[in-house]
Amino acid sequence: MEDLNIKNVSLEKPENLDRHRTENFSSSKALVVRRGAPFKVRVQLDGRPFDPKIDSIRVKIMLGRLYVVMPVTFSKKGSSSHWKAFMDPQGLDPMNPSIFISSPVSASVGCYRFQLCLFTQGKQRRRVFGKFILLCNPWCREDTVYIPFEDQREEYIQNDSGLLFMGTAMNLVARPWSFDQYEPGVLETCLNLLQVSPQHQKNRRRDYLNRNNPVYISRVVSAMINSEDDRGVLKGKWSGGFKEGTNPSSWTGSGDILKQWADSGYSPVKYGQCWVFAAVMCTVMRVLGIPCRVVTNFNSAHDTNDNLVIEEFYSECGKKLNRSKDSIWNFHVWVECWMTRRDLGSGMDGWQVLDPTPQERSGGVFCCGPAPVKAIKDRRIDLVYDVPFVYAEVNADIHIIVLSGDRVLSFSKDTERVGSFICTKAVGHPRQQNITGDYKFLKSPTSTLSSRHSTNSDDSTLSRGSSRGVFVMLSLEKAPVAGEPVRFTVRVINKQNIPKMLKVHANAQAKEYDHSPSDTFWENHGVIKLAPMEDTVLHNQILPAQYEDVVGDDLINLAVVLEDIGSQERVLASEEFNIASPQLNIQIVDEDSIMPFREQTATVTFRNPYSHPVSGILTVSGAGLIQGKLHYRMPPLSPGGTVQQQVTFMPSMMGTKMLQANLSLANMRANIRGFKMVSVRRA
Template sequence: MATLRVTGSDLQISTNRVEHHTNSYQSKDLIVRRGYPFSANVTFNQSVTNEDQMQFYARLVTEDKGASLLENPFVNSSKTPINGWGVLREATVSNSVRLTFYTPSNAVIGRYSLELDINGERTNVGAFILLFNCWASDDIVYLSDEAQRQEYLLSEFGIIFMGEPSNPQHVPWDYGQFQDNILDICLSLMDSTINYRRNPSEDVRRRNDPSYLCRVLSAIVNDRDDGGVIQGNWSEDYSGGTDPKAWTGSARILRSWYPQKSPVKYGQCWVFAGVLCTVSRALGLPCRIITNFSSAHDTNNNLIIETYYKVTGEPSDRGGDSIWNFHCWNESWFRRSDLDAKYSGWQIWDSTPQEKSDGMFQLGPTSQFAIKEGDVDKKYDTSFLYAEVNADVLVFIEQNDGSITKGSTDTVSIGPLICTKAVGMNSMNNVTQEYKHREGTPEERQVYSKARSLTSGAVGFVALSSAGETATAPNSDPVVSGKIIINGTPTVGDDINATLFLKNLTLANKNVTANVNASAIVYNKRVRRTVFSDSVAVQLGPNEEKPVALQILYSQYENSLTTDKMIQVCSVCQVEGWGELYVEANITLQNPPMEIKALGPAVLGTPLQLEVTFTNPLSMPVADCVLTAEGSGVTHVIHKSIGVLEPAQTISVTIDTMPYMSGTKQLLIIFTADKFHMIKNFTTIEIAEG
């Protein structure tokens, strides 16, 4: 009798992918989720008998295609296997055998070769990619709510919040996790980490654990240690690369990195978060982007941010801590196998390179619950994350003679708003109370004290800097209070009007000298240039409050404005006989509006035109005008040069697209010019089947 051999196989890719929620991937591969069965037909040159010894294997395939690092035999079974590698022979018709394959819900994710050993001879039957499975209750990434699965795993569109907590900007982002070749690149990322290069076998065996993968992927998405995906740049000089605000999605960045694996220039926090979210969702791990406004960067593990200002109101270079106007990171949903059950749920991870952890620029995963309860001794990097959302702020004033005096202590300004995109809507979901107890409550102060006690004496802990330790403190509680209010919502091109309110808190007259400074800043509060300064003498009667009008002209900030469009207004108020009071306000200037509308119904595979309308609101011409369009399922990147817009001129530009995926999709538009930087908008398009 002839030797039994395989003559063909049918992995039933279309059917399996629908059942595994992977039919959106623009790929011809069999993509399945662990813990769910998939079916296949294998055809032989002759009938299969009971005497034929057949053993199927799943062999993990890594990018370097070296020796097998992991191989799992499918146990032959006559009944449904329970959470293990198994194969069930369903039926035999002539020379064809119908099979059902089972994978465990804790299997290593990645690309596998499906192989069959017949009487000692091994044959490749096909290949499949195995992902995490948030539909399987036994998988530690299980997410019970279907609407959240749709949002945090299957949606290719997101909104990232930037600017100020009082008026957050909604910035669209195209994740594109299902676009052609993106999943392949994400698998390649896992084979590019330092951990894989140091110990491939150990690394591969740990790829079943989202805690492990979050940590190593947070490192590889930045380029600081391992030639990762994105090179960060906060200098405002983006020569030799792309302005971080010019990116509209992750796919172009990942394709620029692969296959040469050279870092892509440049990114900032929302770019790192956007790409990491794409990688997470592509691999089957539910993920969302979080924005923390007034985000602290604590460099000495004491949960205190020291800020220094000159007596003139200018920010001082002294001190290593900082407060960013906002910072973006990622959260993924899974059970923590390395911590108590209460620490499961949303886990924070961050690829923006800030501080080293275990010798590398990586962060997380950090339990959101641990942050809220001040359990900063839990893995990983919890004290750093806690400080980002709830550190106290100490203000110090640098006198003209170089001496330092202590100003105010602020316990509420860090993390006033922590938010993410709402499920199924293009609005904001405020998650501040998921991170901390309400400011001003006894619970919040108790948790802060607990966290401080746990960090005291820990690695890197410094109680205060030497300057802070020796600063002279006022001899009484504050006798004057102050605040700066921005009038209205200024747009680029407007004069900025603000009011400094000073209030006497005593029954005695008070003389105050208010030194005001306004600077154009980057979103991490690095000063680019001073645009306004003034000094005003104010006399306050008992319990009197007085307003001081401030105005910053467009001509003063026009040529100094950073791409973040932020102005920081600071005032050091010298109170005669007491000391200094510090107040500040931050302004993110709004962009003028841009409208987008479809010029007809959207149908799969049918040309669709969209019209973009913009008016130049300035009294001067605007040059170098360019439109960029991008949107997964709608169109790949389109650039259109417009030239010059005269004052008050309105333009309408037509964008030609060819939708290539049905369903709810978004088209993102960026308008950029010499006077306006990265005006962004999007429109939602319902694409019907052809």
């Protein structure tokens, strides 16, 4: 009888990538598929045709030292919880048979090897090897990461760009970010992140087995994004200079960070802050097939002593003091991942908070979550993981204390400011989506700005204050814009039927989003007289020349203290706000006919709104649009002047892509950004 051998095995990449919705990973050398669904390999035989009566094929699947061996059958039937391999008897090509290999819906994520063994009359003839990468499958109903709507799968798995929200609740800054999950090498680096983790290094078999569970995977990734306990991706830095690395504000996407980490032999990349940690984690989770989105919590509390109270101290002239270990970040960024929580029982499925920014240890390691959003709303602080910590981030009360030395001059409470607005990018649109109501029961409807200004309670917010005799309210006339004066009003009401003489102290300090303010850069002091029951409004402004060189990308803490000369009572009102930076404008010629591998032209325009000349470096990038980054030097531009830069690019893949531009100013602490969503259509 003529010999029969396996000559070659084809992984049928185009067909499999399309079937498994992994076509954007085509740059990977390995076949990329999703668990719970079959993929096809075509076997090329040498010699006589395949005869099912005397010939058989076995498949061995290997992950590390774990393996399973199974016969190739002629039936598709079988349990979704086991590996299976089958041929379709209809249309079988005896010289080139197709074998379908199907993984369990609970298979572990990782890089697998497989082996085909041909047996003829019970004797093994030849073995052929191959490999594939297996990811979670949010399209499969039985997978624990299944998410039921196609537009959400497109947004939370396939979208390789997005917006990170920063600034303040009253003046949101939408920052473009490129997740870069399809850029060459990113997939492999994300898988290597699991291999480098302490869990894998300590016990490889146990780690491989546990990688079937998104709860386990998400905790490993949360810890590995920061480098506090391991060879993690990013080193955090929140104070001092960044000369030994990159300023966190300069990053525009995850790809550069992950590539630098891999190229360095897994040494931490310097430096990251919360939005960088979160955005890189979002990339890793989307690569692994776990739906993920970036979330911003405005006025996020860091409660170090678990009493759900944050203390803030001010001087008698309105200067904010650094006197507490607790803190409130103007914004804090984390991620949510979508998964079924079989470990917690019904009701806790859905979005889970994960925070890779190193703040507190969880199980001895700097990671956080997955904490069910539903558990945070219901204050289920008895549940794992880290529900109490996240609950405090969105619900703590603020105690505001005015001091003279160590003597308390006044005390008030703010129960609305923490967690006043929580948002993420809307599905399919470049705008924010308000998800505050997912985290907390709202006392009143929350607008797209903030709920804290809707209260009438005398002591509930910092933007107003009251004593027995005086009421004060601080209001910005409009959201501040770079190059324009910051105009604000101080409304003062005499609540008593006697005249009053008041000292008015106004104080402005620059502050980073996560720190107490620095020294005062603007102040104003005066005395006013109020008739009995009089209501008056004081108008103030801070000129651009007074804040431009101090603030940059920072925020401003503005406080007013009224001192009743007669009664010695003091009352404080305060507001923290950001100044909206100018935007780069991007226009594309004939943007309705953009196709792959056809050169396009974009024009980036910048107008200088500042009171002095500026210069800098313009960087343009776009995953799927531009290979690497394009850099242009911008010469000095006078106040009010406009400059344009033409940019050519050539899309390499279809879909909605983000073209983003970043202007780093040489003589200011500011980055000017802009983005344009580009729809690349089939030719």
